[in-house]
Protein backbone atom coordinates (compact mmCIF):
# COMPACT_ATOMS: atom_id res chain seq x y z
CA UNK A 1 0.00 0.00 0.00
CA UNK A 2 1.33 3.46 -0.82
CA UNK A 3 0.58 6.03 1.86
CA UNK A 4 3.19 8.74 1.22
CA UNK A 5 3.40 9.22 4.98
CA UNK A 6 6.94 9.39 6.44
CA UNK A 7 6.87 6.84 9.27
CA UNK A 8 10.58 6.76 10.12
CA UNK A 9 13.98 8.00 9.02
CA UNK A 10 16.38 5.18 8.18
CA UNK A 11 20.15 5.10 8.71
CA UNK A 12 22.43 3.87 5.93
CA UNK A 13 24.00 0.70 7.27
CA UNK A 14 25.93 -0.36 4.16
CA UNK A 15 26.59 0.85 0.61
CA UNK A 16 27.76 -1.67 -1.95
CA UNK A 17 28.75 -0.63 -5.49
CA UNK A 18 28.06 -3.32 -8.08
CA UNK A 19 28.98 -1.99 -11.53
CA UNK A 20 26.45 0.74 -12.27
CA UNK A 21 24.19 -0.34 -9.42
CA UNK A 22 24.30 0.79 -5.81
CA UNK A 23 22.92 -1.63 -3.20
CA UNK A 24 21.74 0.38 -0.21
CA UNK A 25 21.13 -1.35 3.12
CA UNK A 26 19.07 0.71 5.56
CA UNK A 27 18.41 0.27 9.27
CA UNK A 28 14.96 1.39 10.36
CA UNK A 29 12.44 0.65 13.11
CA UNK A 30 9.76 -0.18 10.53
CA UNK A 31 11.69 -2.93 8.73
CA UNK A 32 9.38 -5.53 10.31
CA UNK A 33 6.46 -3.95 8.40
CA UNK A 34 8.19 -4.25 5.02
CA UNK A 35 7.97 -7.00 2.42
CA UNK A 36 10.10 -7.90 -0.59
CA UNK A 37 8.98 -5.98 -3.74
CA UNK A 38 7.46 -3.19 -1.67
CA UNK A 39 8.32 0.34 -2.78
CA UNK A 40 9.89 2.70 -0.22
CA UNK A 41 10.89 6.37 -0.70
CA UNK A 42 14.56 7.31 -0.14
CA UNK A 43 15.24 11.06 -0.33
CA UNK A 44 12.03 11.18 -2.36
CA UNK A 45 13.08 8.37 -4.72
CA UNK A 46 10.97 5.21 -4.80
CA UNK A 47 13.11 2.05 -4.60
CA UNK A 48 12.01 -1.58 -4.39
CA UNK A 49 12.88 -3.71 -1.36
CA UNK A 50 15.01 -6.65 -2.56
CA UNK A 51 16.20 -8.05 0.78
CA UNK A 52 15.30 -8.02 4.47
CA UNK A 53 17.64 -9.09 7.30
CA UNK A 54 16.71 -8.38 10.89
CA UNK A 55 16.16 -4.63 11.31
CA UNK A 56 17.70 -3.82 7.92
CA UNK A 57 16.41 -3.94 4.37
CA UNK A 58 18.20 -3.56 1.04
CA UNK A 59 17.23 -1.67 -2.12
CA UNK A 60 19.16 -1.24 -5.37
CA UNK A 61 19.50 2.06 -7.23
CA UNK A 62 20.33 1.55 -10.91
CA UNK A 63 22.66 3.89 -12.83
CA UNK A 64 19.78 5.93 -14.32
CA UNK A 65 18.50 6.61 -10.83
CA UNK A 66 21.96 7.55 -9.58
CA UNK A 67 22.36 9.95 -12.53
CA UNK A 68 19.07 11.74 -11.83
CA UNK A 69 19.01 11.87 -8.02
CA UNK A 70 21.33 12.57 -5.07
CA UNK A 71 21.41 8.92 -3.96
CA UNK A 72 24.96 8.54 -5.28
CA UNK A 73 26.09 11.03 -2.61
CA UNK A 74 24.91 8.87 0.28
CA UNK A 75 27.49 7.79 2.86
CA UNK A 76 27.28 5.03 5.43
CA UNK A 77 25.72 6.25 8.72
CA UNK A 78 23.80 9.01 6.88
CA UNK A 79 20.19 9.39 8.08
Ligand SMILES: Cc1nc2c(=O)[nH]c(=O)nc-2n(C[C@H](O)[C@H](O)[C@H](O)CO)c1C
Nearest residue numbers: 039045046047048060061062064065068
Ligand atom coordinates in the same frame (compact mmCIF):
# COMPACT_ATOMS: atom_id res chain seq x y z
C1 LIG B 1 9.55 1.25 -7.63
C2 LIG B 1 10.88 1.67 -8.17
N1 LIG B 1 11.93 0.92 -7.82
C3 LIG B 1 13.18 1.28 -8.25
C4 LIG B 1 14.34 0.52 -7.86
O1 LIG B 1 14.29 -0.50 -7.17
N2 LIG B 1 15.54 0.99 -8.30
C5 LIG B 1 15.68 2.11 -9.07
O2 LIG B 1 16.81 2.46 -9.41
N3 LIG B 1 14.59 2.82 -9.46
C6 LIG B 1 13.36 2.44 -9.07
N4 LIG B 1 12.25 3.17 -9.41
C7 LIG B 1 12.44 4.38 -10.24
C8 LIG B 1 13.00 5.54 -9.39
O3 LIG B 1 12.10 5.85 -8.34
C9 LIG B 1 13.22 6.84 -10.22
O4 LIG B 1 11.98 7.41 -10.50
C10 LIG B 1 13.89 6.67 -11.54
O5 LIG B 1 14.94 5.76 -11.50
C11 LIG B 1 14.45 8.01 -12.00
O6 LIG B 1 15.05 7.87 -13.27
C12 LIG B 1 11.01 2.80 -8.97
C13 LIG B 1 9.83 3.62 -9.35
